[in-house]
Amino acid sequence: MKQQRTFFQRLRYYYSLFAAGFGCFLIALAALEQEGMPRVWIGYLFMFATIVLYALIGVISRTSNVLEYYVAGRRVPAMFNGMATAADWISAASFISLAGGLYLHGFDGLAYVMGWTGGYCLVQLLIAPYLRKFAQYTIPDFLAERYGGADQAEHGGRGVRILAVIATIIVSFTYVVAQIYAVGLIASRFTGVDFSVGIFLGLASILVCSFLGGMRAITWTQVAQYIIILVAFLIPAIWLSAKHSDNPIPQVAYGKLLPKLSAREHVLQQDPKEAEVRAIYRQRAADYAAWLRSLPTSWETGRIAAQRKLDQIKARNASLLEIRNAERELVAYPKNADEAERLWTEAREQNLQHAEPITPHATPYPGDKETSDIKRNNFLALVFCLMLGTAALPHILMRSYTTPSVHETRVSVFWTLFFILLIYLTIPALAVLVKYDIYSSLVGTDYAHLPNWVSYWANVDKLNPLFSISDVNHDGVVQLAEITIDADVLVLATPEIAGLPYVISGLVAAGGLAAALSTADGLLLAISNALSHDVYYKLVDRSASTQKRVTISKLLLLAVAFIAAYAASTKPGDILSLVGAAFSLAGSTLFPALVLGVFWKRANHQGAIAGMTVGFLVCIYYMLHTNPILGGSMASLWFHIAPISAGIFGVPAGLLTIVAVSLLTPAPGRQSAALVDYIRAPEQ
Structure with a gap:
């Protein structure tokens, strides 16, 4: 106990020095900016300094010891484990996309906050303390031992372990692709490199920590990353809070500002210019709908018209700019009728979204009764999936193994919730x-006097602009409906929107990078440990030395990291959608087996195998058949539930299957029952 207390005091001293040093670094950069340092150099310094810091911690914490590599030696104090878990949890989706989702969807976006926070309550009550008492390395370890002990058929434990490994890989890989995508987004914005190059620059930082030191290096890096995340997120919020409400506490200013925002929304709703712009978008959507109905004739007619326009411009010796614009239009025109159908459908949907009336931010489930009921059901379904998915995420549950005792695990979950809630x-x-800032400052601005940050963000990704403004009604004034903003850009652009010095923009980028890297580290380690420990060591070579096991884990981590980076470079979707899919898959596949494994002795390996398989297949089936990105159709929805909430069907299917199959097959043996009694017994 005394040794643990000394270790805690030493850690507190080190991280206090780190926080003070980071503060001095910010002050120094602010002074250099005032002296005229170019913005690009500030961005480079932030990226370089933070990546070097993480790499340094990784080098110092390098290890080949199995206990240290897999579970950080089981000696991480509760408070620091809480900080590390919070950093592991506050991913790119939380840091970058969540505020953007709330900006775009208002009340409906609170489902993420409620679901993810509620999920940690389930972790505390149902799973984390019991996993720590089990004292192994991975989630498949627990499930294999619980459902396939020595007194049962050996294939039972092997089958459950293999299924748990597959689930861990799929869930974690889906999640890690979203984090690496965010790394590319941040790096490309603040260093000017290509998006794909930015991905692999961030990957180097991820690998130094997880490759050299495993959970030990990741833990101490994540504590430092949490400090950066907290400072980076709070400074712009405090500044905007003081600017608009004369109160520096955002949580208090929030209630005061909502009525002002509602009043501004009402003014914009009554603005005839807004109505004019939305009518133009409705007409455009109707035009696309007409072209879609008359395919393939409309495609052929349009192609001929584009070619004729180019020929006419050339014939009258028009300017080079006009000729190039006409050539671009012809090159961008769909190559065939199938491509035209896809592109025109997307354009029609985008125009319909712009044509929709303003949705009041504080109004829950707006619309008529049928629409309101559908939105409410989707809200509750998403909260359900996020809660149960949180309670089954392998990279989060792995942190239960890193504390010195069961009591410390319980305290650690409290600290995790505290640090997340900040x-x-x-x-x-x-x-x-x-x-409120955009509605009151940007809307109504002359196009000739747009702030500089608009052009900065419009040029980050020219193929898929993250932010754009177009003068639809040609009146020279910005209307709300003319603004297109991606959820993934809002937080990163907040310092510039608020008029803060560029050094704060660099700080926020460093915070977003820390959030993405911290989660990516944990996810990659979860995948590599599952492959090296649960597949290679447990199923292939039980005689492998500890050195060989760690080496195999490092090599697998390297391979998975590069595959994930390649997948992220294809820009597979927005961050929140990718993350949402991971939660439904985790909840459907792992949650029923974990919870019933702890609280129901009658659950056996036949039930676990059947339940995990059925839950996974139901979830995947629903996603594939309803998500247009995956080739499905929204017309196939069950009860109007969105694809991101597929777990609402997968979780009950998996739970009921485990119960039914377990009751129809022989009861588990004494060893499984004894394990349940042991992990549920009060700590001595």
Whole structure:
């Protein structure tokens, strides 16, 4: 106990020095900016300094010891484990996309805050303490031992272990692709490199920590990353809060500013210019619908018209600019009728979205009764999936193994919730603050006097612009409907929107990078440990030395990291959608087996195998058949539930299957029952 207390005091001293040093670094960069240092150099310094810091911690914490590599030696104090878990949890989706989702969807976006926070309550009550008492390395370890002990058929434990490994890989890989995508987004914005190059620059930082030191290096890096995340998120929120409400506490200013935002929304709803712009978008959507109905004739007619326009411009010796614009239109025209159908359908949907009336931010489930009921059901379904998915995420549950005792695990979950709430209680306030700023400052601005940040963000990704403004009605004034903003860009652009010095933009980028890297580290380690420990060591070579096991894990981690980076470079979808899919898959596949494994002795390996398989297949089936990105159709929805909430069907299917199959097959043996009694017994 004394040794543990000394270790805690030493850690507190080190991280206090780190926080003070980071503060001095910020002050020094602010002074250099005042002296005229170019913005690009500030961005480079932030990226370089933070990546070097993480690499340094990784080098110092390098290890080949199995206990240290897999579970950080089981000696991480509760408070620091809470900080590390919070950093592991506050991913790119939380830091970058969540406030943007609330900005775009208002009340409906709170489902993420409620679901993810509630999920940690389930972790505390149902799973984490019991996993720590089990004292192994991975989630498949627990499931294999619980459902396939020595007194049962050996294939039972092997089958459950293999299924758990497959689930861990699929869930974690889906999640890690979203984090690496965010790394590319941040690096490309603040260093000017190509998006794909930015991905592999961030990957180098991820690999130094997880490759050299495993869980030990990741833990101490994540504590430092949490400090950066907290400072980076709070400073812009505090500034905007003081600017718009004369109160520096965002959570308090939030309530005061909502009525002001509602009043501004009402004014914009009555603005005839807004109505004019939305009518233009409706007409455009109707035009696309007409072209879609008359395919393939409309495609052929349009192609001929584009070619004729180019010929006419050349014939009258028009300017080079006009000729190039006409050539671009012809090159961009769909190559065939199938491509035209896809592109015109997307354009029709985008125009319909712009044509929709303003949805009041504080109004829950707006629309007529049928629409309101559908939105409410989707809200509750998403909260359900996020809660149960959180309670089954392998990279989060792995942190239960790193504390010195079961009691420390329980305290650690409390600290995790505390550190997460410091951010999560600020996110809704930040969304309202930024929304009010844009509605009151940007809307109504002359196009000739747009702020510089608009052009910065419009040029980050020219193929798929993250932010754009187009003068639809040609009146030279910005209307709300003319603004297109991606959820993934809002937080990163907040310092510039608020008029803060560029050094704060660099700080926020460093915070977003820390959030993405910290989660990516944990996810990659979860995948590599599952492959090296649960597949190679447990199923292939039980005589492998500890050195060989760690080496295999490092090599697998390297391979998975590069595959994930390649997948992220294809820009597979927005961050929140990718993350949402991971939660439904985790909840459907792992949650029923974990919870019933702890609280129901009658659950056996036949039930676990059947339940995990059925839950996974139901979830995947629903996603594939309803998500247009995956080739499905929204017309196939069950009860109007969105694809991101597929777990609402997968979780009950898996749970009922485990119960039914377990009751129809022989009861588990004494060893499984004894394990349940042991992990549920009060700690001595």
